[in-house]
Amino acid sequence: MSTPIYHHNAGFSFTRVGALILRYTYLLRSSWPRLLELVYWPTVQMLTWGFIQVYVANASGRAAFAAGTLIGAMLLWDVLFRSQLGFSVSFLEEIWARNIGNLLMSPMRPSEFIAALIIMSLVRLAIGLGPVAVMATMFFGFNYFALGISAALFFANLVLTGWAVGLVVSGLVMRHGLGAESLAWTVMFVLLPLTAVYYPVTVLPAWLQPIAWCLPPTYVFEGLRALLIDHNLRLDLMAEAFALNVGLFALAILAFRILLEKAREAGSLMQMGE
């Protein structure tokens, strides 16, 4: 028998992860509307909330608004939302292209697929939010990067939540097909009022507050306000958010695997596409 032309790696393969990243990079490079879309909405959001903040700060004179809590919260909300969206959309690209069967029939493992989706989520975040963070500094004097270690802690916690939700959405699309596609754009907005993005948790009704504290992003947004208003880095909040996120992410991986098995049971992987 002749020597195989391939190298078989039975375990986790960074080469296969790299192949998927290459695939998504080619896709982004080939489509300027996709690139424009990444920057467009974050820019619109930033400008809207930036001007609202200027207006409210002038009208009320409250130090909280002057400190940039609204625009800071908006930027962090976009980290949360777009980390999930970046993960889910890369996955949906495979469904839209009717390529998921090719991938699942290849030696690619689900863990490698997930790793590639996570990396692409970060790439899409960098493309979309990097320029917007710079513009927030230029137009409204809010420098996210000046938050230093806090910025990294906020970011890490939010992307973990985003990826967990992205995993579940991707699993649901595998199991139920494109009927579940709209979840990718809508599901995260359930968290918008519950995680107290633009106001303290104490604003919520008493019965809702325990639910809010079950959600990791709540700790991040409270931590942001503590930092901007009181100049206090609440590591306790970050640690609690991280602990919740680890549990959430583990559950999301489990859900993804279960939904993949359910999709194989239902035969839905053979019927994916537009």
Place this chain on the structure above:
Amino acid sequence: MAENAPPAIEIDRLEKRYGGVPAVRGISFSLAPGEVLGLLGGNGAGKTTTIGMIMGLVLPSAGSVKVFGVDMAKDRYAVLHRMNFESPYVDMPHRLTVRQNLEVFGRLYGIRAIKNRIADLARELHLEDFLDREAGALSAGQKTRVALAKSLINEPDLLLLDEPTASLDPDTADWVRTRLETYRRERGASILLASHNMAEVERLCDRVIIMKAGAIADEGTPKSLIEKYGRHSLEEVFLDVARSPATQGAAA
């Protein structure tokens, strides 16, 4: 191929039910190393579901699928690098060029010298003229050639083909069949071919399984089946089987 090599495919009492509705009813068959086996049947006969279970994309309700001796339900990653497939149920990403698509799949399959492999495939399958064109901009015939290139990227020992020449003009279809014959001859690969084109099956297949309502209605070499049914072609045999209630599950 070693004489004691396990069958390329070994299916034992394979069943699939969707919500209690049987799609495949306890079929058993095997595909020997180097053999080309045709899987025939009308729409809804269970061919695609059977291929889906062989690929591991569909979980059996009962029974087992082994590929090169490996149970696909338990350890499919041990053999996926030795397999590949072409199916009308999947597509190549349209926004990527043919070269980019082949590069991505080459890396997924761990191909050592990807550029050389793409050049070889481009030459063998006449892809050179549109190698740098987006896959979505190709004609049906060109897309089929690209899909065939993808399915051969890892020089698979087992090739699963689900209607590889559907919707192709006779000239392109004949060209694809010739490429498959060449590949089988040169590589000694095993091929499972699902097709509605009886002339294609007669030409390519050593043996044929005819499925009906999820069961194996009959099987044999094309010649033996034609003789058995006293017909002139496999198409006539297929029609006899499809229209006869007596053949349902006869050989299952």
